[in-house]
Amino acid sequence: MSAKQGLVIVHTGDGKGKTTAALGLLLRQWGHGLPVVMLQFMKSRNLRCGEHLAAERLGVEMIPLGDGFTWDSANLERDRRTAQECWAVAKEKIQSGQYSMVILDELTYPLNYGWLDIGEVSEVIRNRQLGMHVVITGRNAPPELIALADLVTEMRKIKHPFDRGIAAQKGIEL
Amino acid sequence: MSAKQGLVIVHTGDGKGKTTAALGLLLRQWGHGLPVVMLQFMKSRNLRCGEHLAAERLGVEMIPLGDGFTWDSANLERDRRTAQECWAVAKEKIQSGQYSMVILDELTYPLNYGWLDIGEVSEVIRNRQLGMHVVITGRNAPPELIALADLVTEMRKIKHPFDRGIAAQKGIEL
Incomplete structure (x- = not known):
C-alpha cells in the first residue's frame, strides 16, 4: 500500500467524539483546499446543527439523509428502502471520483439493522479511486468493516454529562 | 449544575481523534457563531497543518505554543519555564471571559511532565465564567483532570496505519 492510497478510517464505540472527530478531519481537508463531502445516514434533513x-459557511457538502427514517418496526420494508436510497447517494459520491474524502456518518446503524449489505458496501469502498479517504462513524462497527479499515479508533465513554442529567448543548453535540 | 454551566471535556487515550474531535467541537462552535480559541501546547509555531x-480562513484563533519546547532533558528548567509561559497565555484566555470555548490541546503532557501544577490549572478552570466550555486533549489525563471533567472520552487505538508503515498524511493528521 503506497502513501498515496487513501485510508479507510472508522470511529466506533459507545463514547462521544465519533462524528465530532470526523468533522475535525473535514476541517483539516478543507484547510488544505481538498474536496470533502459528509453524508449523514441518521440525521434528519430538518435538523440544523452547528x-x-x-x-x-465553508461551502462544504454535508447531506443529512435520515429524513424519512422512522425506525418504525411496523414498517421495516420502508426503512430498508429508505436506507437503500441513502446508500445510493453515498455510492454515487464515492464513485464520482470528485472527493479527497467521503464521510459516511453513522453508516454502522443501517448496516447493523440489516438494511444495507456489508458485502456491497465493502466492495464499493474497496474499489474507490486511489487517494480517496473514506471515514465511517457509528457504534458497533461490524467486523467486516474493521477488517477493511486502515485506522480504527474506539471512542470509549469514561464519563458523560447526560448521566448527570445535563442536556445536549448548542455547539457541543448540536 | 444548570444547563447553562459550560462543560469540561477531556479527550484522552492512546488512539487517534483526540485533537481531531476538539477541532470538530471548534467547528460546531464556529457554526453557531460562538467565539472559540484553541491553544496547542505541543505544536511548534512553525508547523502549518490543515x-x-x-x-x-475561519478567522478562529489557533495558537501553537510549543515553540521553544526542546524536550531536552538536559535543560529541564528551560522546558518548565516555557510550559509556564504557555500556561500563562491559556490562563489569560480562560480568564478573559471572551470565549464560549477554550481548547487546551495536548495540555496533559506538560502536566504529566510536572512542568505545570495540576492544582493551579484545576483552580483556573473551575473558576472560569459560567457557560464557558473547556476542552483538554492528550494521553494519560491525570486523575485530578478526570475528576474535574464533566465529559471524558478515551480514544482507544484498535488499528493504526502507522503500524503498517503508512506515514502521516495531509488532511488526516496534518
Missing part, C-alpha cells in the same frame, strides 16, 4: 451551519 | 490553514 455542523450544518458551519458546512454551509 | 487545522492552521483552516483556522486562518
